[in-house]
Amino acid sequence: MALFIFIYLQPFAGALSYKVGRKPLITSFGVLVVLFTYFLFDKLGQTQDYWSAFWICLAGLVIVTGYTSINAVVKAEMFPAHIRALGVALPYALANTLFGGTAEFFALSFKEAGHESWYFIYVTILISISLIVYIFMKDTKHHSEIKEH
Numbered sequence: 001m002a003l004f005i006f007i008y009l010q011p012f013a014g015a016l017s018y019k020v021g022r023k024p025l026i027t028s029f030g031v032l033v034v035l036f037t038y039f040l041f042d043k044l045g046q047t048q049d050y051w052s053a054f055w056i057c058l059a060g061l062v063i064v065t066g067y068t069s070i071n072a073v074v075k076a077e078m079f080p081a082h083i084r085a086l087g088v089a090l091p092y093a094l095a096n097t098l099f100g101g102t103a104e105f106f107a108l109s110f111k112e113a114g115h116e117s118w119y120f121i122y123v124t125i126l127i128s129i130s131l132i133v134y135i136f137m138k139d140t141k142h143h144s145e146i147k148e149h
Contacts, residue, residue: 002054006061013069022074023139029066030131034124036063041120077140084145099126 017025036059044056079087110118 002058002061005058006065009062009065010069013065014073017070017073017141021139021141022070022077023134023137023141025066025070026074027131027134029063030127030134032063032066033127034131036060037124037127038117038120041123042117045116074140077144077146080145 013025040056040060044053047053047056075088075092076084106122107116107119110116110122
């Protein structure tokens, strides 16, 4: 049910980005993730009932909507057409390799060491780094490589 609601939030958040800009939406995502990742993961690990898990997951998905609804257009607007595929694909592949490919390793290593919650801190630190990028990036709504060409 939470994923079903998440799907329907995407166009609304995307439309919002056309009114307020992409940068405010993606920056809000970064701030909310930094503030709530630890709390949501910790609560989800402690919950024993369906509805609590549902609301915790939905809260996380609502926050993530600030990224998922606009990430493709932000990436497309960052690069001119002649290098767009490389500009989007290479950083995506590297980030997924470095962080997505090692996520299970780090999560299980922390768990085996008896510090499962350290993984929540690790994720929060990585999102904090991306938040710094969001804060200093130009708003692609106003500085789009698509519009310039």
